[in-house]
Amino acid sequence: MTTTAPAAPEAAETAAPAADRRRWIALAVVLTASFMDLVDATIVNIAIPSIRQDTGASFSALQWVTAGYALAFALGLITGGRLGDIYGRKRLFLLGMAGFTVASALCGLATSPGMLVGARVLQGAMAALMVPQVLAIIHVGFPPRERGKVFGMFGAVIGLGAVCGPLIGALLTEGDLFGLAWRPIFLINLPVGVAGILLGRRFLTESKAPSALRLDLVGTALATVGLLMVLYPLTQGRESGWPVWGFVSMAASPLMLAVFVRYERAKARKDGSPLVELSLFKVRTFAAGVGVQLIFGVASGLFFLVWTLHMQLGLGWGPLHAGLTGVPFSLACSAAAGMSVQKLVPRFGRKVMQAGALIMLSGALLYLWQAGHYGTALDSWQMAPAMVLLGAGMGLIVAPITDSVLSEVPAEHSGSASGIFNTTGQLGMALGLGLSSVAFFGVVDGTGHAEGGARAAAGASFIDATGHALWWVSGGLVVVFGLLFLLPRRVRAQSAVADAAAADEAGREQPVLVS
Structure with missing residues (x-):
């Protein structure tokens, strides 16, 4: 030895x-x-x-x-x-x-x-x-x-x-x-x-x-099928002339999701490892927060796609011109996010997020007016104020919302709640992109200039569609503003820290190192 x-x-x-x-x-x-x-x-x-x-x-x-x-x-x-x-x-x-x-x-x-x-x-x-x-x-x-x-x-x-x-x-x-x-x-x-x-x-x-926790592959499959029964016909229906099967599929989707809920309850009783911990939705603030995240994701997914197509296909800008036009949005979002967490939320609570929704709404309405007023003559500098409002409003919402939503969730479920919350945002984005068939591309098709014709006429069709889609985005932001009233007025500093630590522990558990 x-x-x-x-x-x-x-x-x-x-x-x-x-x-x-x-x-x-x-x-x-x-x-x-x-x-x-x-x-x-x-x-x-x-x-x-x-x-x-x-x-x-x-x-x-x-x-x-x-x-x-x-x-x-x-x-x-x-x-x-x-x-x-x-x-x-x-x-x-x-x-x-x-x-x-x-x-x-x-x-x-x-x-x-x-x-x-x-x-x-x-x-x-x-x-x-x-x-x-x-x-x-x-x-x-x-x-x-x-x-x-x-x-x-x-x-x-x-x-x-x-x-x-x-x-x-x-x-x-x-x-x-x-x-x-x-x-x-x-x-x-x-x-x-x-x-x-x-x-x-x-x-x-x-x-x-x-x-x-064990895998829940059956739950994942049921959720996937239920969501695709909405998303696939929503995305493909316009191109196929809105066939009957699409409406049948969307109408049957809630039934599939009901099967998913039933299975998740059985899975929770059997081994305590469902894909979605349904008991979390009994916490009012969490359920409302998931609603905020879903609707906000829908509005965001729709807006970013429409914004890009408006600049390039509607206004005829190149990719670099369009990318640089988005810089004020990104900078405003980053600055507002940092300020909201460090200074504003500790003092004003959920009012900061509600202000963010209203600021975003004002930016969307300003952009809507500009698109209609200036038409194809809209310039980047004219768009900048709307971009700053939209970016600042988004930063005031996305940075503090997680702490607020998780603040009343039991510590042992913090990890599951965080996973559901993040997943919901991505699902909202996917649904918003699917919704663009109705809110944007349907209007483009209706003008008859989507695929050819004079450049000015084609641009006008995208501008009309942008205005229509921005009304949908604005409606989503109004819903977000209303749902934010259901979140806690203020998150106690100690509670927020404790919940963050609990989420870290509950979500990943104490690690075992493997050589």
Whole structure:
């Protein structure tokens, strides 16, 4: 038997910086993955006109390019988190990143709209494996005293992604690198993904949950079918002339979702691991918060698609012009988000979010008026005030809402509540993109100028459709404003901190390190 002498102090001092360096490199890897996911979710809208021109994709196919990603991401989030708890967060993170990289290559090499849609759905599913592991890996790698700084960096990366996504998409699309048009917006993920996989294999530490919840694949399947019974006919119905089967499918969707609810109750009684913890909806503030998140997601998904198409197909701007026009929105959103959490919400409570809804509403109405008043002569500088209002209002809502919604949720269910809340936002985005068939593209079709004719006439059709869609967005914001009255007037500081800690623990559980 061989014995080893205690390490000399010098050796211990050398080992500590090495371990410290490993975890900071690991942090850089997972933050890069988060940045890559967020950029990929926002980069596509700006390239949609280029994709349409290059591939001949129909408007419904373009809707699926964005909605397919959001839906696959949303439906896989909770399952992805549980798979990481069961089989190891590092393993699932690397698997998700590898799949995301392959899916990005398939997107960039797509030879048809159908192939692009399929690759985007795969991309969303792989993101659902990768993204839930990020916070768990941070939890494992950093002690409580350092997590505040780390989560601050995480928030900064998210803000940076929101600002950079449209600009990167615009630069790559308008740059037409190697004559590839829009394809580099996906191919740029390849070197980033390969580097992330190599560094992740070396520097990430494996961990599992000691008593992870079981998978609920049947629940996931039922929820997927129920949602597709609404989303598919909503997206395809306009192009197919609104056939009877579409209305039958949408009418039957609530029945399928009722089956899902019944199964979830049985699953909870059987092994306590349903996909959705239905008892959470007995908490009024949580149920209202989920409603806010859903409607806000619908309004946001519809707005961002309409905004992009209005600028490029309605006003005739290039991708870079459109991307730069969005900078005031992004900067206002980032500034308002930071101010709301640090200064405004502790003093004024939910009134900050309600003010945000009203500010967004005023921005949407101003944009609606500008689109009708200036027509195809609208300039970026004229649009800027509306963009600032919309961005500032969004920042006042999205930053503080999670704490407010989770503040009255029992600590043991904080993790489940957080997962449901985040999933609901993604589902709302997918539904908003599907709703654009009625709120936007139906009006474009009605003018008879969607696919050709004089440039001015075609532009006018998109401007009319933009005005119509903005009324839908405004209506959604009015509903959001009303639902915000059901949230707590004020979240106690101690409660918020406790709930955040509980969510961290309940959502990921105490990690077990695996060598």
